[in-house]
Amino acid sequence: MPEDIISLIQESVIQGRITKDDEGMDEGMIGQPGVTELVERAPASGLSIQNIITKGLSGGMNIVGQKFEAGEYFIPDMLASAEAVSAAMKILQPRFAASNIKTKGTIIVATVKDDLHDIGKNIVSILLRGAGYTVKDLGNNIDTQVIVDAVREEKPQFLGLSALLTSTMARMADVIQMLEENGLRDQVKIIVGGAPVSEEFAKSIGADGYGADGFQAIAVVEDLASGTES
Amino acid sequence: MLVIGENINASNKVVAEAIAKRDEEFLVNLAKAQTLAGADFIDVNAGSGHGSLQEATAAIRWLVGIIQAAIEQPLSIDSDSPEVIKAALQEYHGEMLIINSVTAEPVRLESIGPLVAERQAWVIALAMGTEGISDRVEERLTACEQIMAYLTGLGVKAAQVLFDPLVLPIAVDTRQGLVTLKTIEQIKSRYPDARIVMGLSNISYGLPKRKLVNRAFLPMAAYAGLDAVIVDPLDNKAMSLIKVADMLIGKDSSCRAYLRAHRKGNIVD
Numbered sequence: 001m002p003e004d005i006i007s008l009i010q011e012s013v014i015q016g017r018i019t020k021d022d023e024g025m026d027e028g029m030i031g032q033p034g035v036t037e038l039v040e041r042a043p044a045s046g047l048s049i050q051n052i053i054t055k056g057l058s059g060g061m062n063i064v065g066q067k068f069e070a071g072e073y074f075i076p077d078m079l080a081s082a083e084a085v086s087a088a089m090k091i092l093q094p095r096f097a098a099s100n101i102k103t104k105g106t107i108i109v110a111t112v113k114d115d116l117h118d119i120g121k122n123i124v125s126i127l128l129r130g131a132g133y134t135v136k137d138l139g140n141n142i143d144t145q146v147i148v149d150a151v152r153e154e155k156p157q158f159l160g161l162s163a164l165l166t167s168t169m170a171r172m173a174d175v176i177q178m179l180e181e182n183g184l185r186d187q188v189k190i191i192v193g194g195a196p197v198s199e200e201f202a203k204s205i206g207a208d209g210y211g212a213d214g215f216q217a218i219a220v221v222e223d224l225a226s227g228t229e230s
Numbered sequence: 231m232l233v234i235g236e237n238i239n240a241s242n243k244v245v246a247e248a249i250a251k252r253d254e255e256f257l258v259n260l261a262k263a264q265t266l267a268g269a270d271f272i273d274v275n276a277g278s279g280h281g282s283l284q285e286a287t288a289a290i291r292w293l294v295g296i297i298q299a300a301i302e303q304p305l306s307i308d309s310d311s312p313e314v315i316k317a318a319l320q321e322y323h324g325e326m327l328i329i330n331s332v333t334a335e336p337v338r339l340e341s342i343g344p345l346v347a348e349r350q351a352w353v354i355a356l357a358m359g360t361e362g363i364s365d366r367v368e369e370r371l372t373a374c375e376q377i378m379a380y381l382t383g384l385g386v387k388a389a390q391v392l393f394d395p396l397v398l399p400i401a402v403d404t405r406q407g408l409v410t411l412k413t414i415e416q417i418k419s420r421y422p423d424a425r426i427v428m429g430l431s432n433i434s435y436g437l438p439k440r441k442l443v444n445r446a447f448l449p450m451a452a453y454a455g456l457d458a459v460i461v462d463p464l465d466n467k468a469m470s471l472i473k474v475a476d477m478l479i480g481k482d483s484s485c486r487a488y489l490r491a492h493r494k495g496n497i498v499d
Contacts, residue, residue, distance in 0.1 A: 075401040075436030116362030119402055119435075140362050166241075166277055167310055196241075 002047045006056045009038045009088070013060025014067075016080025018087045025077060039088045049095055053132060057085045061130050065215040078214070079123070085130035103134040105225060107158035110147050111140035112171035117164035120194060120214075124160060127214040128221065133158075144171060148178045151188055158221055161207075163194040172197075173205035189224045193217055231472045231481075232458035234306050234328070234427070235261075235269030238297070240277030240289075249276050249289055257293065258300040265303050267463035268496075271328055272297060274318070275308035287317035294321040306330045306354070312341035319345060328352045331394065334359035334373040339380045347384040354392045354427055355381075357413060363396050365403060370395060370413045371420070378421060388423035392458055395428060400443070401436030407447065411454045418455035425457040430468070441465070449475040470497045 015024030017034040035057075042052050064081040067073040107128055111121050118140040125135045138150060140162075151159060163169040172192050179185040191209040192202050202210035209224055211217030237260050240246040248256045261272050274297055276289040290309065297305060298321075306328035307318040315329060331354040332342040346353040355377045357363075357370035364370055374393055381391060395413035398406040410433075414426050428451055434443035445468050448459065452475035461468055470491070477488045491497050 074438060075399070076404075079402065116358065116360075118362060119399065123402070141360070165310060 002042075002045050002051075005038060005042050005045055005047060006051065006059075008033065009035060009042070009052065009056030010060035010063070012038055013057055013081050013084050013088075014063050016064075016077060016084050018084050025073075025080075035084045035088045036091065039091050043095070049092055052088075052092065057088055058131060061085055061127075065218070068213075068215055075123070079126065082126040082130040086126070089129070104132045105157040106134045106136065106154065107160055107221065108136045108138060108147070108150050108154060108156045109160040109162070110138035110142040110150075111162045111164075112147075112168050112175065113141060113143050114171070115163050115165050115168035116140050117162070117194070120164065121160070121162040123214045124162070124193065124211070124217045127218055128160075131218050131222070133221070144174045144178055147175050148182055148184065151179060151184050152182065156188060158224070159188045159190045160217065160221075161190065161192045163192075163197060166196045169194065169196050169201065172207070176206050189221075191217060191220050191224070231452065231456065231476050232270045232425075232427075233268055233463055233469070233472065234271040234273050234458060234460045235264035235267075235463045236273050236429070236460050237264055237462055237464065238273060238293070239275040239308070241275070246277055249293060252292060254296050258296055261297045261301050261303075264463045265301050267466070268469060268491075269303060269463040270458075271306045272301065272303050273306040273308050273328075273330060273460065275330075276314070283311070283313055286311065286314050290314050290318045291321045294318045298322060298324060304328070312338065312345075315342065315345065319349060326352075328354060328392070330354040331356050332377060334376040336360075339377065343381055343384050343386070346381065346390065347386050350390065352390050352392060353381070353386070354394055356394045357396050357417070363398060365398060365406065365409065367409055367412045367416060370409075371416050374417055374420070378424075388421050389425075391421070392425040392427040393417045393421070395426065397428065397432040397447075399435035399437075400433055407433065407450075411450060414451060414454040414456060426455050427458040427460060428456055429460040441467070444468070445471050448472065449478065452476065453479055466496060466498050470499070473497065 012035040015029055017024050017029060019034040019036045020031055022034050023030060064073060064078060068078050109121055109125055111118055125137050128135050136154060161172045161175060163172055176190060189208040191211060192207045193211045199210045209220035211220050238245060238257060240249055264272055274293050276293045304324050304326040307315055308330040309315050329346055329351045332338050333356045357373045359373045395410050397410045400407050417426060430444040433447050434440035437443055448471050463469060473488045473491050476482045477485050482488055
């Protein structure tokens with residue numbers, strides 16, 4: 001019985017359905033329980049929050065990621081799924097305190113100074129939250145100093161930097177350099193992304209990782225996270 | 231509908247390489263092909279990022295030089311760096327030109343505004359300020375008002391301004407098609423002498439069959455008041471739709487332009 005609910009939760013994430021009234025990717029889903037109804041009744045059937053999150057929500061999101069990589073799912077599909085995960089997490093949040101569950105880590109994200117693009121950064125933030133990370137979004141057009149101060153004060157495990165202009169991508173290097181000057185570089189793993197950014201560029205400025213899209217960004221963060229543990 | 235040909239843009243890797251290698255023949259051919267396809271202006275963007283400012287200004291000067299020598303069509307000088315635009319203007323002799331672009335950010339108004347006034351150029355004005363692209367009509371209008379107020383102070387006329395209402399991807403927020411269309415209507419009613427210009431590619435980001443989505447948005451925007459479009463003139467389906475849109479909203483007397491294009495074999499369905 002609990003296993004059934006896990007797979008139903010997975011399915012409702014894949015379908016991107018928050019409540020029973022939502023349409024899904026597939027036709028004919030209206031009326032079937034959405035992630036809200038399922039998560040609300042899951043603890044009563046003996047499921048741990050841990051299982052709901054890792055097997056149900058993250059499990060569903062992993063499949064969404066595969067479908068996106070395969071070209072079967074598009075950005076609106078992916079966002080609907082991520083919103084379903086966020087809705088479920090909101091329901092589960094009050095129970096976190098009662099159990100000893102921690103988030104997977106904290107990541108600060110920002111679009112660098114003089115760059116006003118935030119769509120890509122927002123998508124990455126939504127997906128990271130869906131994957132169980134605590135995300136602090138500083139916004140766009142953020143001063144190098146402000147990013148460095150945030151790293152010093154919040155002590156995140158990860159820093160995600162975004163730049164969409166060829167004229168602003170160099171600011172990502174400025175951030176890394178200032179972190180070094182302030183002795184903070186070793187405390188945080190840095191991932192970078194944005195249209196003009198490439199793997200080579202990421203390496204050349206001394207970033208720890210590069211994500212070409214939202215799901216790659218998560219894969220890179222997960223790799224780096226397991227790397228830091230070992 | 232005015233057509234601004236978008237193809238000479240360094241964000242396209244092939245074009246960036248041609249500029250880096252100073253491949254005059256390739257770039258001149260690209261300008262000529264767009265002219266032949268009906269572009270009223272040729273946009274030129276030489277990039278500004280990877281190298282130094284010196285490299286960027288040298289690249290735009292060279293690019294402007296070879297294109298203006300090869301075609302009659304006026305240019306749209308496109309850069310997010312005021313220094314690069316300044317350098318391009320030193321090279322460009324044409325009386326008619328577009329400066330692409332300015333926003334309501336004070337630093338951009340202060341650097342680009344005087345160039346517009348001095349050259350009596352047209353200028354593309356993006357409906358955004360220091361906070362980036364708003365997802366709301368009101369804030370985009372506020373940006374337009376700030377730009378118009380500043381430019382008017384320099385003696386620039388509304389007729390020199392092409393407002394870009396801006397487009398956010400429909401894939402991320404399904405209200406954004408209407409936000410752009412309403413912004414167009416509002417700008418039109420506030421500044422009847424100004425023009426409205428738009429790029430077509432943003433609306434479809436993240437969706438399959440992007441060209442279809444882009445093309446479908448065009449007649450809607452035309453109805454809302456679009457006057458000019460930044461587009462690939464070699465996309466003959468988009469160019470056909472531009473003619474159709476103008477005709478359907480009464481901007482093509484006796485359907486002359488549509489039929490002329492048809493007789494040339496340029497209308498495709």
